[in-house]
Amino acid sequence: MHRWAPYLLVLLLLCQAAGQELRVTRLNEGYLRDDVGLFDREERKVITDLLQEQSQKPLGRIYLDILEKLPSDLTIEQYARKRLNDSFRIPTDKSDKIMIVVVLKDRAVRIETSRDVWPKLPDEYCHQVNREVMIPKFKTGAYFAGLKVGIEALMEKLNAP
Numbered sequence: 294m295h296r297w298a299p300y301l302l303v304l305l306l307l308c309q310a311a312g313q314e315l316r317v318t319r320l321n322e323g324y325l326r327d328d329v330g331l332f333d334r335e336e337r338k339v340i341t342d343l344l345q346e347q348s349q350k351p352l353g354r355i356y357l358d359i360l361e362k363l364p365s366d367l368t369i370e371q372y373a374r375k376r377l378n379d380s381f382r383i384p385t386d387k388s389d390k391i392m393i394v395v396v397l398k399d400r401a402v403r404i405e406t407s408r409d410v411w412p413k414l415p416d417e418y419c420h421q422v423n424r425e426v427m428i429p430k431f432k433t434g435a436y437f438a439g440l441k442v443g444i445e446a447l448m449e450k451l452n453a454p
Contacts, residue, residue: 324348326358329397336437343444353410353451355391355444359436362398369394373405391447395431395440402427404447413451422446 324344325337332340340357348354356376363372373392389409395402404419426446430439 324354324356326356329359329361331359331395331397331436340437340440340444343441343448347444347448347451350448350452352389352413353391353447354389355393355447357393357395357440357444359395360397363396369396369399369401369403370405373403377405377407391451393440393443395436400431402431404443410451413453414447418450419447 323341325341327337344355344357358372358376363369367375373394376394377390377392388407390407391410391414392405393402394405402423404414404423406414406416406419422443427439427443430436430442
């Protein structure tokens with residue numbers, strides 16, 4: 294069995310490389326996808342705890358994807374919509390997802406919402422969070438701070454009476 298180990302390792306690495314080309318994975322893997330390792334361990338825990346805390350609330354599961362670059366055939370809007378709609382959903386399940394996508398190479402950020410959260414998080418509010426909360430922090434290189442306050446702003450609006 295040990296003589297096959299190097300071949301299995303090469304096969305595993307090739308499969309991972311092929312999987313990274315697509316770069317659009319299902320939402321059931323967790324609330325945070327940090328392909329570039331933007332966060333250290335403590336920051337990752339803070340963000341993950343916020344996302345999990347919101348998932349326990351009656352409305353609005355927030356997902357965060359941080360990518361180096363988008364797949365070549367997708368815009369950030371298309372990528373965000375694809376991620377929102379990719380996960381399996383039974384007909385009676387609520388469509389209450391919020392997808393935050395940050396693409397470092399393109400210097401782009403997008404907040405995409407599904408239909409059940411539109412009344413609480415209209416597009417204009419999401420754009421305002423981008424422009425006034427997250428992007429100013431991103432411009433100084435403070436990605437963690439920008440994402441944290443952005444997520445908190447979304448949570449506050451979602452959970453307001």
